[in-house]
Structures are given as structure tokens and as C-alpha cells.
Amino acid sequence: MKLISSGYNIKFIQTHPSCYQHEKRYVYKFFSPITKLHYIIYADCHEHDFFAVKFYAKKDRRSSRKYSQVINKGDVANILITCAKSIPELLKLYPKASFGFIGARTIDVKSEKVEGHKTNQRFRLYKYHIPQLIGDRTFLHKTFPNASSYILLNKKNPDLIKAENLIKNVVVNTYPDLLNIDF
Numbered sequence: 001m002k003l004i005s006s007g008y009n010i011k012f013i014q015t016h017p018s019c020y021q022h023e024k025r026y027v028y029k030f031f032s033p034i035t036k037l038h039y040i041i042y043a044d045c046h047e048h049d050f051f052a053v054k055f056y057a058k059k060d061r062r063s064s065r066k067y068s069q070v071i072n073k074g075d076v077a078n079i080l081i082t083c084a085k086s087i088p089e090l091l092k093l094y095p096k097a098s099f100g101f102i103g104a105r106t107i108d109v110k111s112e113k114v115e116g117h118k119t120n121q122r123f124r125l126y127k128y129h130i131p132q133l134i135g136d137r138t139f140l141h142k143t144f145p146n147a148s149s150y151i152l153l154n155k156k157n158p159d160l161i162k163a164e165n166l167i168k169n170v171v172v173n174t175y176p177d178l179l180n181i182d183f
Contacts, residue, residue: 006081007080008031010029010086012027012028012089013027015027025045026043026045026051026090027040027042028040029058032075032082034074034075035057037058038057038059040055040058040061041086046174048170049097050097050098050166051090051097052099052101052174053084053087053101054102055079055083056069068107076129080125080126080129080133084130084133095156096154096156096157098153098154098163099152101150102149102171103121103122103123103124104122105120106121123143127143134152138155139152140152140153140160147171149171153167
């Protein structure tokens with residue numbers, strides 16, 4: 001299946017210096033007319049020019065579970081396409097950058113559903129949609145189902161195996177919920 005949507009326009013907001021376990025955070029925003037919600041995209045730059053791309057509905061910004069909330073208003077493809085629009089912008093600044101989408105597990109209070117860390121719903125969406133959005137000319141696509149992670153390794157890295165191992169370490173050390181898993 002080919003995606004026929006073009007997503008929405010993103011607007012760069014600002015950069016933040018290190019505020020967690022990353023070097024810099026690039027902040028973008030966009031609006032979905034389908035969900036009637038504003039969204040925030042964080043592209044967290046870690047060592048080895050690895051960016052973790054994250055997004056959430058702005059209404060959930062104060063929630064500790066903002067990445068795990070269920071919106072379920074039927075605009076997933078447009079939202080993912082829009083988040084992916086940050087990648088070419090960041091490649092202008094970091095030509096050798098690699099990117100990752102780590103699927104936060106779903107925590108739905110209404111249905112009392114707490115999803116596991118392995119092969120979660122968000123990961124399955126990334127695994128399905130990202131190859132349709134982003135080709136393999138610039139990136140080597142890697143999936144890590146046990147960590148619900150989808151990684152785009154930049155082929156400009158001289159040693160892709162070493163880059164992959166470095167990025168795995170960044171992911172495991174940065175996202176404590178993923179500790180003690182096998183990639």
C-alpha cells in the first residue's frame with residue numbers, strides 16, 4: 001500500500017540545550033484538522049548524531065504519559081508523515097544523522113489496557129508506515145521488535161555495524177523502560 005497523504009506543514013519552534021540525556025532538542029509543531037488537535041514534535045539529538053523523533057498531542061503536554069496516550073481519532077498516517085518531515089530539515093544540519101522512532105507502550109486508563117514493551121502497537125505502525133515514507137537510498141532500515149524500535153541508519157556512516165551498536169547503546173541507556181531487553 002502506498003501512502004497518498006501529504007501530511008501537514010510543520011513549524012520549527014526552537015531548540016533547547018540538554019535537558020535530559022540528549023545534547024539538544026529541536027521542537028516543531030503542527031495542527032491536524034482531522035483530530036482538531038495541535039501536536040508537538042521533539043527531535044532529541046543524542047551522541048553519534050542520533051535523533052529520537054517523538055510526538056504527542058499538545059493537550060497532554062503536562063502528562064507523564066503523553067507519549068502513551070490513546071488519541072484514536074483516525075489520522076495516524078498524516079501524523080507520521082508530518083513527523084517524518086523533520087528528518088530532511090535535520091539532515092541539512094547533520095548530514096550523517098540517523099533517526100529512531102521508539103514505540104511507547106499504550107496506557108489506556110478507560111479500557112485498563114497497559115501494553116507490553118515488545119512489538120507494541122506504535123512499533124507495528126512505524127514498521128508498516130515508515131518504509132513507505134522513507135526510502136532506502138539514504139537510510140538502512142532496522143527494526144528491533146523486542147524494544148519496539150525502528151531505526152534509520154544513515155548510510156553516510158563509514159561503519160554501519162558500529163553505528164548500529166552505538167545507537168542501540170544510546171537507546172537502551174536513554175530509555176530506562178527498555179532496559180534488560182535483547183535487541
